[in-house]
Amino acid sequence: MTRRLLVVGLALVFAASYAAAQVGTQSGADKRRSGYQDMGEALQKMQDDDTANPGMLFVQLGGQLWVKATGAADKSCADCHGAAAASMKGVAVRYPAIPSGGDLPVDLGGRINLCRTEHQKVDRLPPENRDLLALAAYVAHQSRGLPIAPPEDPRLEVFRQQGAEIYRRRQGQLNLSCAICHDDNAGRKLAGIAIPEAHPTGYPIYRLEWQALGSLKRRLRNCLVGIRAEAWPLDAPEYTALELYLMERARGMKLETPAVRP
Amino acid sequence: MSNILVNAPKTARRGAVIEIKALILHPMETGFRPGPNGRLIPRNIIERFTATWNGTEIFAMDMSSAIAANPFVSFFAEANESGTVVLRWTGDEGFAVEERVAIAVE
Numbered sequence: 001m002t003r004r005l006l007v008v009g010l011a012l013v014f015a016a017s018y019a020a021a022q023v024g025t026q027s028g029a030d031k032r033r034s035g036y037q038d039m040g041e042a043l044q045k046m047q048d049d050d051t052a053n054p055g056m057l058f059v060q061l062g063g064q065l066w067v068k069a070t071g072a073a074d075k076s077c078a079d080c081h082g083a084a085a086a087s088m089k090g091v092a093v094r095y096p097a098i099p100s101g102g103d104l105p106v107d108l109g110g111r112i113n114l115c116r117t118e119h120q121k122v123d124r125l126p127p128e129n130r131d132l133l134a135l136a137a138y139v140a141h142q143s144r145g146l147p148i149a150p151p152e153d154p155r156l157e158v159f160r161q162q163g164a165e166i167y168r169r170r171q172g173q174l175n176l177s178c179a180i181c182h183d184d185n186a187g188r189k190l191a192g193i194a195i196p197e198a199h200p201t202g203y204p205i206y207r208l209e210w211q212a213l214g215s216l217k218r219r220l221r222n223c224l225v226g227i228r229a230e231a232w233p234l235d236a237p238e239y240t241a242l243e244l245y246l247m248e249r250a251r252g253m254k255l256e257t258p259a260v261r262p
Numbered sequence: 263m264s265n266i267l268v269n270a271p272k273t274a275r276r277g278a279v280i281e282i283k284a285l286i287l288h289p290m291e292t293g294f295r296p297g298p299n300g301r302l303i304p305r306n307i308i309e310r311f312t313a314t315w316n317g318t319e320i321f322a323m324d325m326s327s328a329i330a331a332n333p334f335v336s337f338f339a340e341a342n343e344s345g346t347v348v349l350r351w352t353g354d355e356g357f358a359v360e361e362r363v364a365i366a367v368e
Contacts, residue, residue: 051269054332057287060265211290211331 034253035196035261038187043208047260055137055206055258058130058213062138065131071122077135080119084142092140093255094151096240096247105159105240108136109215127234133213137204140257147252148201156244159237163245166238172229178242193262199250200243202259209262216243264359268349273366274341282313282321283336284349284361292327308353311335315365316345325353341367 036044046052066084069076081087096105099114106114112135113124125132150156167178181190182198189195203216210218217239224231232238265287274280286308293305305327313321321337339347344367352358 049269051267051283051285052334054285054334056267057265057285057332060267061287064265208330 030252032199032250032253033187033197034199034201034256036202036256036259038194038196039262043260043262047202047256053206053258053260055204055213055260058134058137058204058206059141059258061131062134062136062141065135066138071116071120073119073121075120077115080115084138088139088142090143090146090149092136092143092257093146093148096156096244097151098153098155103155104237105156105244107216107240107243108139109133110240112136112139128215128218130213133204133215136215137213137258140203140255143255144257146255148247148250148255150244150247150251159241160244160248162238163241163243166242167245172224172227174227176227178223198246199253200246201250201253202256202261204257205259205261207261213258216246266349266359266361268361268363270347270363270365272364273368276341276367278341279338280341280365281336281338282347282349282363283334284311285332285334286351286359287332288351288353288357290325290327290329290331290333294327304354306354306357308333308351308357310352312350313337313339314348314350315339316343320347341365343367 036047047055050056063084065077067076067078069079078084092108095111096107097111098105099111109125109127109132112132116122117124170177170180178198181195186195186197200216203219204213205219206213207219217234220239220242221231267285269283271280288308289306290308291303291306293302293307295303297303307327307329308325311321311323311325311333312319320339323335325333344365347363347365349361349363350358351360
């Protein structure tokens with residue numbers, strides 16, 4: 001009798017561990033890591049606390065700019081879009097996208113500039129301008145916690161392919177590609193610093209090294225300079241192509257804007 | 263237009279020690295960096311931060327060029343009476359901003 005009970009017990013243990021393994025393969029399928037998971041605990045706490053995260057200063061500034069009328073049309077963003085909490089939720093997770101009437105993809109900052117020239121009748125803001133970053137951070141912040149969901153637009157595929165090609169292309173005096181560091185050696189150290197997997201989950205980010213908010217474009221230029229390649233001009237289409245590829249690569253990961261990075 | 267984030271408890275028990283945290287948007291330009299034209303960018307920093315509780319100074323600090331942009335200040339205070347904590351940042355180029363926080367002491 002005891003022996004029979006033991007057999008049943010063992011069978012139950014095996015069944016339970018088999019079930020656990022099955023669940024494990026399902027939930028453990030996504031091994032991608034956001035840069036958030038690879039930074040120190042102090043920085044994680046800084047990002048999580050909305051009154052300690054310096055990026056939130058820019059989100060606050062973006063909120064002030066959102067309701068401020070500007071340009072010849074004397075319109076604010078809110079005049080067309082209303083409250084951002086409702087209208088801008090889920091917008092940042094699907095950029096870059098091709099705007100209606102256009103044929104080239106634009107990133108979130110580019111979309112804001114289109115609104116400025118088309119609807120507000122005011123000049124574009126230059127790249128890395130503080131107000132542009134603040135507005136982008138404010139819009140992207142409305143999607144915090146939502147999974148990245150690039151649009152199913154077939155016209156984007158060719159640009160995404162370009163981005164993938166750039167990602168794998170060796171360049172610069174060091175003759176490195178993005179993939180060599182961020183695919184093949186992610187999680188290892190480069191000059192004492194952990195190499196992240198390069199998922200654009202929190203842009204615009206507050207980078208402590210910059211002491212300011214910066215866009216993905218600025219981050220990519222950093223990498224290009226790091227491998228001693230010539231950075232493309234600030235308005236080059238290569239940045240948008242790479243961003244399209246990286247966002248597709250990070251599909252389903254949660255947006256963290258504004259993220260803090262070392 | 264100034265951008266400030268303050269984290270302080272709205273209520274506190276009498277005699278309790280509470281933490282007040284404040285973050286402000288400011289470039290903290292050191293005065294030692296040359297600009298694109300080769301000339302030094304003039305210094306633009308916050309020189310002093312003070313906190314008063316119902317008019318009595320409870321915390322003050324002097325800042326220098328070595329303090330990072332968007333400085334974050336955290337300090338502790340003993341909650342003795344209900345009232346208003348006034349945080350004040352003053353600095354170069356006539357920079358002077360205030361933020362008020364009401365704290366109820368029970």
